[in-house]
Amino acid sequence: MIRFKSTRGGCRPVGAAEALLAGLAPDGGLYIPERLPRLEAAALDPRLSFPRRAALALAPFFEGDPLEGEIGRLCEEAFDFPLPLAAPEGESARLRVLELFHGPTAAFKDFGARFLARAMERLESLAADPATASSGGEALPASGAARRGGPVTILVATSGDTGGAVAAAFHRRPGLAVRVLFPQGGVSPRQKRQLTCWGENVSSYELRGSFDDCQRLVKAAFRDESLARRYRLSSANSINLGRLLPQMAYYIHATALYQAALGAVPSLIIPSGNLGNALGAFWARAMGAPIDRIVMASNANRALPDYLEEGAYRPRPSVPTIANAMDVGDPSNMERLLALCPDIKALRAGAAAYAVGDEELRAQIKRRWERSGYLICPHTAAADRVYEERLAGRPAIVVATAHPAKFETVVEPLIGSALSVPPALQVLLDAPSVYETIAPELSALFPD
Numbered sequence: 001m002i003r004f005k006s007t008r009g010g011c012r013p014v015g016a017a018e019a020l021l022a023g024l025a026p027d028g029g030l031y032i033p034e035r036l037p038r039l040e041a042a043a044l045d046p047r048l049s050f051p052r053r054a055a056l057a058l059a060p061f062f063e064g065d066p067l068e069g070e071i072g073r074l075c076e077e078a079f080d081f082p083l084p085l086a087a088p089e090g091e092s093a094r095l096r097v098l099e100l101f102h103g104p105t106a107a108f109k110d111f112g113a114r115f116l117a118r119a120m121e122r123l124e125s126l127a128a129d130p131a132t133a134s135s136g137g138e139a140l141p142a143s144g145a146a147r148r149g150g151p152v153t154i155l156v157a158t159s160g161d162t163g164g165a166v167a168a169a170f171h172r173r174p175g176l177a178v179r180v181l182f183p184q185g186g187v188s189p190r191q192k193r194q195l196t197c198w199g200e201n202v203s204s205y206e207l208r209g210s211f212d213d214c215q216r217l218v219k220a221a222f223r224d225e226s227l228a229r230r231y232r233l234s235s236a237n238s239i240n241l242g243r244l245l246p247q248m249a250y251y252i253h254a255t256a257l258y259q260a261a262l263g264a265v266p267s268l269i270i271p272s273g274n275l276g277n278a279l280g281a282f283w284a285r286a287m288g289a290p291i292d293r294i295v296m297a298s299n300a301n302r303a304l305p306d307y308l309e310e311g312a313y314r315p316r317p318s319v320p321t322i323a324n325a326m327d328v329g330d331p332s333n334m335e336r337l338l339a340l341c342p343d344i345k346a347l348r349a350g351a352a353a354y355a356v357g358d359e360e361l362r363a364q365i366k367r368r369w370e371r372s373g374y375l376i377c378p379h380t381a382a383a384d385r386v387y388e389e390r391l392a393g394r395p396a397i398v399v400a401t402a403h404p405a406k407f408e409t410v411v412e413p414l415i416g417s418a419l420s421v422p423p424a425l426q427v428l429l430d431a432p433s434v435y436e437t438i439a440p441e442l443s444a445l446f447p448d
């Protein structure tokens with residue numbers, strides 16, 4: 001059975017369910033698997049649907065865990081939307097684009113958030129019914145607050161896509177509640193609609209402050225002992241293991257299909273910020289998925305490209321760009337990457353990272369539209385640009401992380417026409433907004 005240890009080595013290894021409920025390890029590190037299982041040949045069969053393949057790839061991580069036996073159903077329920085591998089016209093026959101934006105909030109974060117929400121819901125119902133809990137796998141984590149009353153309350157600080165994906169995934173899930181915090185004036189009008197259209201078990205708070213204030217407040221809530229007695233607080237941010245595992249699965253899927261169709265092993269080019277998405281690719285490759293190089297595309301926030309070039313990691317403040325979901329100066333999953341690849345030479349042998357500035361992003365969106373009639377979002381444009389500059393003509397998959405219609409204020413002026421919004425997204429944008437504007441203080445977030 002696979003256990004998960006902290007990147008900082010300061011606590012005992014735990015099973016998947018416990019890692020997933022805890023989010024962060026107790027020593028402040030991130031959970032990583034003690035070992036990565038080898039993919040069985042069946043998991044690379046090109047005929048498999050994505051939910052089936054995801055279940056096969058994820059099963060070894062849940063052996064002996066309370067969720068063992070549930071993974072197949074969780075994957076079928078969480079991944080009930082398309083996952084196309086597109087071939088843009090007028091381009092090398094060896095280029096494919098992996099479209100990760102067909103979920104309810106039109107960004108790749110739907111995969112991880114939907115799997116995590118269903119896994120947490122399942123763990124809650126198992127904990128509520130000890131008879132079922134003891135019938136399969138290990139006992140539930142005793143330290144978990146599962147037996148105290150009231151829902152588990154997920155706190156999310158967001159500057160864009162994460163909050164929407166988490167709210168959508170947890171909306172109406174029994175036993176779970178969400179509080180979304182976003183900075184006043186810090187999200188686009190469409191993003192704000194996606195953060196505030198929920199109600200019921202999802203509450204949205206516009207903070208009079210910055211994104212950093214939102215994060216500070218969430219951290220303060222987790223440290224507050226009186227809140228811990230009254231609420232069962234948990235997190236669903238991008239460092240949660242329950243979000244990384246599904247991100248590993250779609251790379252196994254895409255590269256298995258690519259290899260079967262084109263007879264070659266592709267490189268992956270991944271728009272990157274906090275490195276959660278890219279980390280899924282590193283794990284997939286270590287498990288035996290047919291992946292050549294892993295190429296990370298950053299915007300003007302160059303912490304990662306500079307690390308690969310200089311060999312010394314220098315975190316720094318983030319700078320704003322038009323690919324705002326990647327405006328990260330100190331990637332939260334860097335610890336996991338360093339744990340997996342401590343040797344910079346080995347990292348360079350199998351991976352690369354390049355920064356792309358705003359002007360190049362704009363030019364790339366325009367060029368791709370003119371050449372292929374294919375629209376990309378500003379984040380995807382970073383990967384597409386790196387493909388064109390560094391890998392053109394080679395076997396490659398460009399990873400498309402969001403639907404371009406989410407970034408209409410950037411994309412529409414470049415192509416000179418209005419974008420049509422996917423129907424599922426339009427439903428969210430049309431729903432009434434409900435939120436509270438509060439001061440960046442704990443007493444405002446938890447007035448009771």
Ligand SMILES: *Cc1c(COP(=O)(O)O)cnc(C)c1O
Pocket residue numbers: 107108109161162238271272273274275276277278325326379380401402
């Ligand atoms: C979150 C996000 C990214 C960055 O992903 P990381 O896992 O943080 O590297 C890129 N593109 C879009 C559209 C996103 O929402």
